Each structure stands twice: as structure tokens, then as C-alpha cells.
Amino acid sequence: MRRLMSWFSLHPVFTLIVIGLISAVATIPASRVRIEASIDSLMMENDPDKAYYLETRELFGSEATALVYSEDPDLFAPAKLEALQNLVYELENIEGVISAESLFSVTEITNTDGLLDIHPLISWIPETETESSNLRKSAGRHPVIKGLLLSPTSDATIIQLRYETDKQQKDALRTLSEAIEQTIAPYTPLFQRLEQMGRPYIVERQTAYILRDQRVVLPLAVCVLVIMLVLILNSFKGAVLPLLTSGVSILWTLAFMGILDLPITALSFMVPSLIIVIGSTEDIHLLAEYRSGRMEGLRRNEAVKRMVSRLAIAVVFTAATTFSGFATIIATPIPVLREFGLVASFGLLVNPIVTISLIPACLALLPDRSAHLRPLRFFAVLEARTLNLLSATRRHPGITLTTFFIVCLSAGIYGIIHVEADNNLISFFRPESPVVERVDRLQKAFSGSENFCIRLDAQVQGAFKDPEVLQYAIQLQSHLQQQYWLGRSISVTDYLSYIHQAFIDDGSVLPDSRQAIAEYLLLLHHTEIEPYVTPDFQSLNIMVRHNVRSSKELMPLIEQLREYIRSTRPDNVEIGITGETLLVNKAVSAIVRGQLRGVLVIALIAAISMSLLFRSFRIGFIGLIPNLLPIGIQFGIMALVGIPLNTATSMAAAISIGLAVDDTIHLLMRFYGQSSELPPAEAVDRSLNHLLRPVVATTISLILGFYIMRFSHFTPISDFAFLAAVVLTSALLADLIITPTLLSLPIMHPGKRTAIKPHKGIAEL
Amino acid sequence: MRILPALLITLLPIIGTADRTAREVIETQTSLHTLSNETVVMNISLLDRKGHQEERVLRRLDKEDPNQLTSSLTIFEAPKDIKGTALLTRENEKKPNDQWLYFPSQRRLQRIAQSRRNAYFMGTDFTYEDMDPEKIDDFLYTHLEPMNVNEVDCYVIEAVPANKAAQKSSGYAKRKLWIRKDILFTIKIEFFDRKGKLLKTQTNHELEQLNSNTWRANRSFMDNAAKRHQTEITVISRDTRTILSDEIFTDRHIRTGRYMK
Structure with missing residues (x-):
């Protein structure tokens, strides 16, 4: 690995050209990636309940329909009825619509004075007010449609559209909803209210909001992230390079999705955030190491060489840990989750590859003033004070650890008791969104x-x-x-x-x-x-x-x-x-369970990974403790704020552990690399001194980036962003307080007889 | 009222077909294919969009009185659970037909309103209007471009309701009829809604000549595009020789159960 990274730094132009070419080619399949808010993909494969549902749908048709809601105090006035009839007629002609149930498709049966009359409820549009009034009365009395197609007050009606969409056409529901919207648009001014509802509309809105978030919220979040990194690191390169590697990785991941025809779903939509958060930490560590070398007076190539020799192993181990964790999700029977696992693990596989090639190449090639860079005075003072404060927490490790454990454990227990998995497709939309308003009216x-x-x-x-x-x-x-x-x-x-x-x-x-x-x-x-x-x-x-x-x-x-x-x-x-909703609810519970199980798998892999890296199970498993604590905090906050566990929020824990493990591995490597030469306390201080700035800079920037994502149109994304910020903060505190405190304990630095013999790459630190 | 068609029949060989108005074609056709007594046993096959098929057997008795007004009795023979269900229709000259429905489970004739002409007949894709004799005065007929169908020349005639009352009572804004020029028999009808959208298509097959002028289709197929449902009527037997007594078309005959014998 070190040789490879060195090779990239020695051939920067070639490396950048190759990455550029791959990226240029990748734009083609990446541009083909579509957004899919499919309900079917949320259901579990080989689930007997799903088979039963599909059989029921085959027998009776789907219970999920498209609806057009019309409300008007004069709903039965001739002009309104005529408009409604024309609308029904046009809706029936939309491709994919197989039938329209409305006031016009209802049969009325009366028996007056021994004369049985079976006829359409509305055979002909009434021409006078009396006829309208009579029709309104007879419709209001109709027991089959009352409360189903006609509101009890007879001033609102539903046109229920049954549809069959082409399974091959992935955007079928969205297309159908758009066609319905276009059809009802000219009629809208004629009624007090005329609007679309039902499954196709919700799917269409979901897709539109994902697109809007992608175009507005995500780029804005990235901008804030860059600005913050530039400010804190006082280096444009230091801020842009992590985002460049993340950007390239995201592009390659999108190309991968395009080639395999994997759509952007409500889950895979979050993969870019995942890549930015987990991926950029590696870059920041590499850049910090390089900058430290330059500030120590090393020449550019020497600084790159030292960076490579010190961090290559850490990059490989941290990448392998997070990749393995997300790859385990691929085995799930739920298509949407499996696709997420595939996309996320691919993204987390290519990100370190891009990092180890792009960062050395850029550092070797781009203009560099790192040797002269000094932090802004404000941040330098803050850094010194923080280090003092952190040092103070290690003076009483018992108190620090006990306090932290109690807080995290209590939060975790409180969270486990009070946080519940809840899926509510409508609550995915903000309360003020038209979707929620329409559903409420209906x-x-x-x-x-x-x-x-x-x-x-x-x-x-x-x-x-x-x-x-x-x-x-x-x-x-x-x-x-x-x-x-x-x-x-x-x-x-x-x-x-x-x-x-x-x-x-x-x-x-x-x-x-x-x-x-x-x-x-x-x-x-x-x-x-x-x-x-x-x-x-x-x-x-x-x-x-x-x-x-x-x-x-x-x-x-x-x-x-x-x-x-x-x-x-x-x-x-x-x-x-x-029913569709029941199956989706069941699947979402399974997704949440799967995500949480995934966290445990990642934790286990992280522990094994650290054990292998440091050739000690003790370090591997004790080193894991600070990584688990943020999850406790996350659950506690979720319970306090009232955020339910759903497909999005359950992912925050996975990100948390992926991120925390990265920082822990870097801290442990640096500590054990120096522990043979320095007393433990000093080794801890040095390690922290080295890592504080990049870790804090990344975390604060990401927190602000996620703050912007709070403005997402989706409640789960907004909740996810909030939780990610919470998790980032608690992971930072755990890495800065708990890991160093643990490292200061004798158990973590045994005597000569049981001396830890870390992987040879660490000895060079 | 019936003089004109009779005259037309007489003059049929003399008048060139091209000179006949669309209305005349319909009038002539109506006269040609009317029988005084007819008993048909037919199988009705209903086919839904998923391919499910349901079979019914019914017997239909038609009798034309001296005033050329028709009475008909339709009786369900199978399946067992609807056996004996009957529909009695009496044509009136100046007013809507009278119609009674008999359900054996209720043992009484229920008079039914004629406003249901556009309702489907007993679950088939034929409406009561499709089953009734053509009400010529209620429609305006126009010739469209003649067509050759399966090497047979056909008139193509468009029928639209003649007035508002006819518009209201008909379920269709327009019908297009393909009528064979040689025998003046309708082999295809397309039914359109008020927006001009095709609702249903009826095609008649296996034509049989019953006498010099009269033809019948032994198989009719109605493809209901609007409801994605189809009905096929196949004639099992036809009797035009037995003279049907007037008593058959009375409520007493039905209530006493003699109609099933």
C-alpha cells in the first residue's frame, strides 16, 4: 500500500489524468441514474406475506389507488357536475388507468310504487336547480358510496382511479401522477378545491423532493462544509481536497449505479452524505500528517513520503472496517436495503482508493504553502486551551470514565426504552407540505x-x-x-x-x-x-x-x-x-432491525480489525468502547426529542460507528507508534496535539453541513441530519476524552513482558 | 307506419342501392329480418380481462302481434342458481315498452322502469337498449363511406339520437353500423360515448338464412373496451316454426311456473 501511494505521489500527472479520464467516462452512466420511490422495493422478497398480498392484488386489483379529491359547496350544480364528468372522462383516458370509480359509475336502484328502477346515479347532467338538489339528496342517501366516494356532507367527492403500470417502466407511478396533474389543472379553478392524492402522487412528490434536496440542500451543505474547513484549517487546499476525493467517489458510485441500473432510493440517497462524512476524515488525517511534516521543515516529497509511511496502514484498516460493515447489508432480503448496502459499500470501497491516489498526487503537484501556514491566532489559542482541558480530564480517569459511561449508558437505556420503530410514509413529509395538508383534508x-x-x-x-x-x-x-x-x-x-x-x-x-x-x-x-x-x-x-x-x-x-x-x-x-402499507411497515421494521444489527457487525469488525492491527484483542475490544458510546447518546436524544427509528434515522448509528472507528484507529496508531519512546501520558498528549485540529475541524464543518440538511423537505433526512450532528459531536467527545483517558490507563500499555507488538507499519510513527 | 318498409321491400330490386337513404336502409332491414315467432336457446359466455369465463344458458321467445309489436320472454336455464329467472317485455307503439322481472326466489313479477335502457342486461355487455328493436324515429341516420368487409360490400351508417329525449334515454352518442348490402344484415356495430370515444364493438358471425329475406347471426360477440369485458352469444338452437301462444307472454303464465315447462 505504501509503495502504491508513493508511486502515485511520484507520478502525479499520470495519476490525475487517469482519475480524470475515469471520471469523465463515469459521467455517462452516472447521468443515467434515475430516482425511484418504489413501494415494491421496500417489501421483503420471499416473504409469505408479500406472496399473499400479491395474490390478493392479482385477485382483486390493488387497494392502492390514485385519487382526485374535489370539494365544493355546490358540487351538484349543473356546471360543476358537467366539469366533473368531463374530468372523469379525461382521467379514464390516461394511459395506465384501467377504471375510474366516481359518482358517474355508480348504479342507483330504487323501488317506487312497485316500479323497480336500476340506472346510473347520474344518467344525465341535471339542468335545473331542483334536479340538482334531488340528485344531491339521492346521492347522499346512497349507502354504497356514502363516505366512500361522497363525503357525508355531500360537498366533497373522490374519483378513484385504478391503474396498472408497466413494471418495466420504473417511473410509471411518477408519470401517471404527472399525467393526472396535467389533466386536472384546467378544471382546478372551477372548484373550491380539486387536487390529486393517492399512491402515485405521494411517490411523485417524494421523487420531486429528493431531486430538490439534491439540487439545493446537498450543494448548500457542501458549500458550508468547504467554507468552515477553509476557515478553521486556514488552507483552501486542506478544505477542498477532501471534498474533491468525496466528489470523485460519489461520481464513480453514481456510475456504478448507472451501470447496474440501481436507482436512487430513499435510502441510497444518503450515500453521498455517508461518503463525505466517513471519507473526508481519512483525507483530513492524511493532510494533517502532511502539513505537520511540512511545518517540521520537511520538503514536499519527504512530507508526502512520511505521510504515506505513517498512515497507509491506518487508511487500509479503517476503509476495510467500514466497507465490510456496509457490505454485510447486501445479504438482506429487502431490495431497497440490499441496493443501499451495495451502493454504500461500493462508495466506501472506492473512496479510499481515490484518497490514496488523489491526495498524494495533488500534494505532489499543487502549489503548496503549508510550510508557512500558521493557524489563525483565535484557533491557536482555542486549540491550546482545549488541549489543557482534555489533559485535565485524564488526571482523574476514574471520574471521567465513570461520568461518561453513566451518561451514555443512561441515555442509551432511556433511548432503548422510549425510542420506537415507526414508519409513516406521510410523516416523511414536513407538516406544512401540501402532501400532509391534502391527506389531512381527505x-x-x-x-x-x-x-x-x-x-x-x-x-x-x-x-x-x-x-x-x-x-x-x-x-x-x-x-x-x-x-x-x-x-x-x-x-x-x-x-x-x-x-x-x-x-x-x-x-x-x-x-x-x-x-x-x-x-x-x-x-x-x-x-x-x-x-x-x-x-x-x-x-x-x-x-x-x-x-x-x-x-x-x-x-x-x-x-x-x-x-x-x-x-x-x-x-x-x-x-x-x-395491504401495501402493512407490508411496507413490516419491511421497515426489518430494515431498522437490519440497520441496528449492521451496527453491531461493524462494531465487531472494527474490534477484530483493531485487534489485528495492534495484535491484541484487549486493545481491539477496549478501543471499541468509545465508539459505542455515541450510539447511547443518539438513542437518548432520539427519545428526548421524539424522533422515531426509521430507515433514515437508524442509519445515523452506522455512520457514527464508521466515523468514530476511523478516528480511534488513527489515535491508537499514533499513540502506539510513540509509546515505545515516550511515557504514556506524553504519548497521549502528542497524539492528541497532532489530531485535535483535523478531527475538530472536520467534525465542526460536518455538523454545520448537516445543519443545512435540516432544511431538507423530508422529515427523515432532516432528522437524520440532526442525529448525524449529535453523533458527530458525541463521537468527537468520545475520541478526545474517552479514548485518550483509556490510553492513559495501565491496562492499555502493559510492561515489557506483555508488550504490544503492533503491525510493523505503526512502529514507524 | 309499416307501409313504407313493405313498399320498399317490393321495390328493392328496382331501386338502386346507392339511392337509398340511410334511414331507408334501416327501415328495410327492420322489416326484412322480423319473424312472427321465434324461440332461441343460446349460450352466453362472459369473459373478464383476466380471462375468467362464466357461462349462462337462456331461452328467448319472441312473438310479433298483428300490429307488428313484439312481445318477448327471456328465461335463464342455467346455471342452476339463476334457473327460472325471467324477463318479460311488451313493446308499445306510442310509449316505452313494459317490462317485468321475475325472480323465482320471490315468486312475484317485479315491474321495472324503462329508464334503465342504458343499464347492462343481466351482467352481459349488452344493454337493454342493444337488445331492443331499433327505434327508428329516435335516431338520425347518415351514410358514411361504404366499405368492403371480408369481400362483402357494406353500407356504413351512422346513427345519432334525433332529439334530446332520445339523447337522454340512449347510452350512446353515436353508433356506426356495418350493414351488408346484399342481405341488409348488420355484421358490426361500434358504440361511441358522447366524447366520441369507442365504448364497445359488436360483431355478428355465422350468419344463417332462415327464409328468403330473413337472416340471423348464430354467434354475436360484444367487446366492451370501456370495461375490458367481453360477451359472446352462441345460438344452441333456433325454432321459427312453432307458433307461440299469446298466453306465454302473460304474468300468469310466468307466476304459475308454466314458462319453465
């Missing part, structure tokens, strides 16, 4: 915006024409109706009951003979009841609308419902509850 007018399905499977065909079996579905729907969290349920029983009451208004809900049910069904076109019963009447679907968005709240309620079903279901009917 929820208010229609007592729910979320759906799931209850599927009933009988053992024989035609079972759901049997009144006894149907009676159970009615009992179940009646139970659902009594639950506070459920808005409205609908199944074929609602249609049958509606027809029955038109024929025989004796208070009974259904006829008592199978023959009568079959006869009623003749009055319906199968496409009307297609979402609720299979053509062979062996499976029935109850579509349930509810108002619980949080997975933390929803899952126990679903479990209660399952319990009710288990205790009441007929022997010959199998019943399952399924």
Missing part, C-alpha cells in the same frame, strides 16, 4: 386516507353466494364499523344489501336463500364488484379505509383485529389481512 372528509384488505377464502367455489357465509362478512364489517380507527369498509355484501332493500324493504340485510343472492347478482355487471369478489365467488375482499398512519399505532390495532377474526371466523373460511 381524512377529515372521508374519515380515513389509508386502506387495507381483509380477504376471505372459502374451500369451495360459489361459497360467497351462500347467505350464511356472507353473514359472517356482514358481521365482520359491522365489527369494523364499531372501531374508532376505521372509517368505512366495503365489500360485495354492501351491493347485495342495497339491492335487497330495493326489492324487499323488511329490515333484513340479505335474503336468506342462495338463489336470491344469485338473482340479485344478475343486476350487476361483474366489473362493478370485481374489486370485492372473485368471479367464482370463492374469495371475498373487504376493503377497509382507516385513519391510522403510524405503523407503531396501526400494527397493534391490526393484531387486535386478527385476534377478533381468529376467535369468530367460520371453520370453512380462511381469513387474512393484507
